[in-house]
Amino acid sequence: MAITDEAIERIKEMIVSGELRPGDRLPKEADLAGRLGLSRNSLREAVRALSLVRVLDVRQGDGTYVTSLQPELLLDAVSFLADFHRDDNLLHLLEVRRILEPAASAMAAQVMSDSAIEELGKVLEELHDDPDIDRLIAADLEFHRRIAAGSGNPVLASLIDNLSAPTVRARIWRGISQEGAAARTHEQHWAIFSAIRSRQPELARAWAAVHVAGVEEWLRQAV
Template sequence: MPVTDEAIEKIKAMIVSGELGPGARLPREADLAERLGLSRNSLREAVKALSLIRVLDVRQGDGTYVTSLDPHLLLDAMTFVVDFHRDDTVLEFFEVRRILEPAATAMAALTMTDEEIDGLRGVLAELDPEPDVEALVANDLEFHRRVAVGSGNTVLCSLIEGLSGPTTRARIWRGLTQEGAVARTIEQHTAICDAIAARQPDVARSWATVHVAGVEEWLRSALGTAGD
């Protein structure tokens, strides 16, 4: 194992064991290196790597701290990678959304409060009967964000939010080119919201699957046509 990787593993073990909890300050570099049997250089490289993925927070003149380890914070690294996706991988993002979002929607049907459901209906009510594509996509993103938050699972919510960006252009493309896309989106969002409000997780899951899979299948067909 490379020395830097070994250093990362040793620091990670301290965090996982609870010896270093969220917000804890790491010992002085010289003391920690001696304790872990590492060179100060390899420890420094490990700290740099862990700070890049938001596990550690290096504060100049103050010290190095474990971050809050909040899932949303830790998954920022995944979002950074996702932002560099190629257009030919966008279908793969939709495939992952098709797996995750129905599960989150089913959970939301059981965990969303009445106030949160009212907020979800409010998002639907904000949309004009004949919105432009940009307004529709913005509304679509907010609708899905609220459902994800409503699942009550912060890790799942962060994953879904991280996958939203790479699919935005495809959603706009669909809205511009597919006949009936706007009406279909509004209809399916309403059905999802109704199922959540009725506390019917299986129905909510089914509608979410239909909704995401519909965009995915349209894109698959469109890309196939473009490649001919």
């Protein structure tokens, strides 16, 4: 194991064990390096790496702190990396969405509140029957965001939110170039919503899988 990797592991162990908690300030660099048996340089590199993935917060002139470690904060790194994917690699993102979104839809059908389901339906009602592509994509993002939040699992919701945005360009491209894609998307949204509203988790799971797979299959042929 590289020295910097070892330093990262040692700091991670302190956080996982509860020795360092969210919001805690790390000991001074010299003290922490001596305590962990590391060079100050390797410790400094480890702190820099952990700050990039939002585990640590380096405050100039004040010290280094453990962040809140909230899922949405840590998963920003997923979104950052996903933004660099080429169109052919978007297939990998869509494959992950095809795994996660059906699960979120099934969970939402079981635990999403009635009021939240009503608001979900309003997202679709505002589009009417023949939405243009810009309004459809905006509604698509909001629709899936609300379902993910309605799953009751904040980690799952953050993952879906971070994986959804990088595929927007592909969804717009499909909506413009594939005949009937916009209408099919709108129809599938209604099918997912109806399954959630009627509290049928497996039906919601199936329709969500069909919905994401449609974009994935189109992109697979396109690239």
